Amino acid sequence: MEITYDVTEEAYIDFNLYHAKNSKTLKKTMTMQRVLVPIIYLVMAVVLSFVLDIPILFMVIPFLIIGILWAIFYPKYFYRHIQKSSKKLLREGKNEGVLGTHTMIFTEAGLREVSATGEKLVSWAGIEHIGEDASNLYLYNSGLSAFIVPKGKLADVSEVRQFLLAKVKGRI
Template sequence: MKITYSLDEEAYLDFNVYHIKNSKTAKKSMTIQRFLGPILFLMVPFIFADLINVSLVGLFITFVVISIFWVMVYPAYYLRLVRNGVRKMIKEGKNDGAFGEHTLFFNEEGIHETGPAGESKVFWHGIEGMGEDETNFYLYVSAVSAFIIPKRNLEDSQGIKRFLEEKIVSE
């Protein structure tokens, strides 16, 4: 089987967001950042109420509202930070090989990929896992890198998904 597709910056950004949403380490980090800040923030009224001679209850209610807001909006904020950070890193270096026309050849042994910077081969047992979101398939070759296959270029994305799941599970 052969798949030819164009990989763009948006697909790469999607992969990084997908990875952050599904990585145990990243989810743990986001949870800590999401809740630890407000917990520490809620201590501020107790410290400053006497110093600035303000009602503890009024100050505490204000800080509770701000903390609830933080807990609610932080995940979206965090993912936007990830997208912006990755976008900046992409612009830092030369990425001609990452983006552009790619071709994946699937056979009984594994995957052979050709792209603007060269080619690579991965055996089926070298694929650590598969992920999927609304726009792409991700075939992980390590804990932090994957073949990104945009669905927009696929005629039968469900058929390809079944094929890949069968190959990755059976190996």
């Protein structure tokens, strides 16, 4: 099976967002920041109320409101930051190997990806797992990188998905 497709800046950003939303480490980091910052705000309110000799209620209520707003809006900020960082990284240097036209050839032994910068051969054992969102399939070849395959270029997404699931076997 052979597929020719373009990896766009949008697909690259989608991959980074998908990875952030599904990485155990990043989810844990975001949860800790989402919870610890409001706790720090409350501790600051208590300390400031004693230091400034202000009734504790006058300090706790504003800091509590700020902490709740932080907990609600932090995930949106976090993912927007990932989008901006991804765009900056793309604009930093040459990205012909990441963005642009790619041809992927699936064989029984593995996959071959051909791009403007060369060719990569990966056996099925080299694919750690498969990820998927609304617009792309991600074939992870390491914990941080993946082959991005836009679903819009696939004639039959379910057929490709089943083929990949059979080859990767339980690493989804």
